[in-house]
Amino acid sequence: MEIGILDIKSSLPCFETFGYLPTKIVDENNLNEIKDLDALIIPGGSLIERGVNLEVIKEFDGYIIGICSGFQILGERIDIGRKSEKPKIVEGLGLLEVEFSPLVCTDWVKFKAFDNIEGEGFHCHTYGDVKIYGKTKVLTVSKVKKLNYKFKEKEIISGAYKNKVFGTLVHRFLDNGEVRDKFFEIFKVSEEEKEEIFKKNKILREELRKRALAYKEYKESLGKRGVVLLGTSSNAGKTLLTTSLTYHLDGKVFVAKIGGDVRDIVPSLYLLREEMGKYNSIEIGGRGWCSVEEFKEFVKNSKYNYYIVEGVMGVLTGALKNISSYQVAKKLGFPVYIIASCNLSGIEGAFLESLIYKKFLEENGVKVEGIILNKVYNFELFEKIKKLAEKYNIKVYGVKKLGEEKRGLIPEVEIDYHEFCKKAKELNLKLEIPKISLREVEEEEFLKELDKFMANLLT
Helix, strand or coil: EEEEEECCCCECCCCCCCHHHEEECCCCCHHHHHHHCEEECCEEEEHHCCCCCCCCHHHHEEEEECCCCCHCHHHHEEEEECCCCCCCCECCCCCEEEEEECCCCCEEEEECCCCCEEEEEEEEEEEEEEEEECCCCCCEEEEEEEEECCEEEEEEEEEEEEEEEEECCCEEECCCCCHCCCCCCHHHHCCCHHHHHHHHHHHHHHHHHHCCCCCCCCCHHHHEEEEEEEECCCCHHHHHHHHHHHCCCCEEEEEEEECCHHHHHHHHHHHHHHCCCCHHCCCECCCEEEEEHHHHHHHHHCCCCCEEEEEEEEEECCCHHCCCCCHHHHHHCCEEEEEEEEEHHHHHHHHHHHHHHHHHHEEEEEEEEEEEEEECCCCHHHHHHHHHHCCCCCCEEEEECCCCCCCCCCCCCCHHHHHHHHHHHHCCCCCCCCCCCCCCCCCCCCCHHHHHHHHHHHH
16 A cells, blocks of 8 residues: 655655655655555645645545645635734635634644544644534544633544545644554555555655755764753744754754744754654643653753754743743753844844843853844944954854744744745854753742842842
8 A cells, every 4th residue: 555645845744753654755746646646645834825736636536634734725715814804715625625714723632533532642723723514524623722822721623524535633643543543444454564554654754854954863972962042022033043053053953942832943843854742842831742851851861962942932021920931941951042133122222132131141040152133234233242242252143134034922924834944044153052961950039030130230
């Protein structure tokens, strides 16, 4: 049995293992070979945003399984206009009688499939309100804790099927043993065929990884290095710089996000062709998939050269509730880079703001490796700041504005991963990522730390 995996620009064929089912890669060069397959898996990605033409799939008479955007593209219509007054409709292939409208969810979830199979996976979508009609039936129902950034425990329809076409918003859906076994039953796969599928899949997965835009191998000599990227505010440029670092670092890279909105690190995983899992999201204020302690254990036991952690919102956002990015960085014992955007307060204001954060962090046990000024509009002015900073042994880096790079507080303008990564590749800051030494840190209340800082600053 031949099971294809769609590997085209902006798709995520390595985001999960898909139950170790795929046996053949289908890309832009051999789309016409879909007709020779028994089944086709369409992975998630930014297929809707890129506007890919997959009309050839309409002629396919084998089984189809779509995950996330791979599910959306199988439907009738997708409203991508979350921030618009009026809907912005993208037409799907119409193989499922399903319509999608805006609904954000980035939870790790429990789901029920085919009415009686239970499993786990995660959601990572912006338009996930599923409306089913006609002869299409419900495939999966997910138990979620947050919708549209608000805590709201609820069961939502997350998948649908009709005849030979199946779709779900749940990533890692096929990685659940009972789900995979159900599809083996549907495909009428014998035990001998199963073994052959797994053998082919092992070769296929290695080939897929080697197709990565930033293929990385572990290097023993580098040891383990890590850093947290902290923005002075939302829209400082953390996602772009995380993606750029991911591309340029020489060695195996693991990328994590503080908080639950893992959409921000998907471009990095797209570059690396790494899976998304529990340790890619560090819990903060009930949002996220693993605790700081669990992440530290993961770092101890895993083999990566670099651990790049992207912060959430501003350096201190949530500190009064003990849930800020700087507090996570402190618990990890990771050094940090401070990122400030020059488009609001100018180069001068961005630098001075970063200096204040630097002093506060260092007085409270967080090592600051340097300051990154993003969206620099005048490099003659920047060089003056950089020269002054060098006098005090402060590393300052400047990044020019690269067109429209906005993700923002709420990244509702979804990005084309391939195009975003092309922009990120243009940058090469050559940041020093130091070796890490995980440690236990005694925490103090933020107000006490702030009080001491103000006393030193103002007296």
